[in-house]
Amino acid sequence: MAKKYYAVRAGRKTGIFETWDECRAQTTGFKGASFKSFPTRAEAEAYMQGADSLVQSGQAAEGEAVAYVDGSYHSGTNAFSCGAVLFLNGEELHFSQKFEDAQLAQMHNVAGEIKGAETILTYCMEHGVPRVVLYHDYEGVAKWATGEWKANKPGTIAYREFCRQAAERVQFRFVKVKGHSGDTYNDLADRLAKDALGIE
Numbered sequence: 001m002a003k004k005y006y007a008v009r010a011g012r013k014t015g016i017f018e019t020w021d022e023c024r025a026q027t028t029g030f031k032g033a034s035f036k037s038f039p040t041r042a043e044a045e046a047y048m049q050g051a052d053s054l055v056q057s058g059q060a061a062e063g064e065a066v067a068y069v070d071g072s073y074h075s076g077t078n079a080f081s082c083g084a085v086l087f088l089n090g091e092e093l094h095f096s097q098k099f100e101d102a103q104l105a106q107m108h109n110v111a112g113e114i115k116g117a118e119t120i121l122t123y124c125m126e127h128g129v130p131r132v133v134l135y136h137d138y139e140g141v142a143k144w145a146t147g148e149w150k151a152n153k154p155g156t157i158a159y160r161e162f163c164r165q166a167a168e169r170v171q172f173r174f175v176k177v178k179g180h181s182g183d184t185y186n187d188l189a190d191r192l193a194k195d196a197l198g199i200e
Helices: 020-027 041-048 109-126 140-146 154-166 184-197
Strands: 005-010 015-017 034-038 065-074 079-088 091-099 131-136 171-176
Touching (some): 005 020, 005 041, 015 020, 015 041, 020 034, 034 041, 079 109, 091 109, 091 184, 109 140, 109 184, 140 154, 140 171
Parallel strands (some): 065 131
Antiparallel strands (some): 005 015, 005 034, 079 091
């Protein structure tokens, strides 16, 4: 039987393990566990480094940019924000922006997550990026964009229309990740959103 390397990105203990039993001990029953097996240590190490290795791990197609988006809300100021991380041509780009729109703020952090997706798609359109995969932790980000969920509020209606128009210039798809589960880049997007609002 061929040797495998088990890379655990989120578990009781993270790292690369050489047996399934060791991997299972770190991940079974661990909420939000993230792990994968590889035939070589190099591929396992690439996976551990996160988004730079998404192509090798099968989570992004060749030539596809990778982004993580999240949102935050400050009840004291009624402001919301987005945070996003974009991996493009070997670079890691960060986006962080605060918004003050009373109508959109009724959606709290969801408004920020929507703005995060719009920020990434706008960047891709402005910079000629042909394809991007957007990782997000609130399912509405994908489902309003694709029409799976009916957009009823002005903010979701505008977002759906934005995505419809963006799809004419950029190919994009969505991947849901579990929020606050130890995913490095989802957590970074969350931190960027909080920083925009001055939230510790």
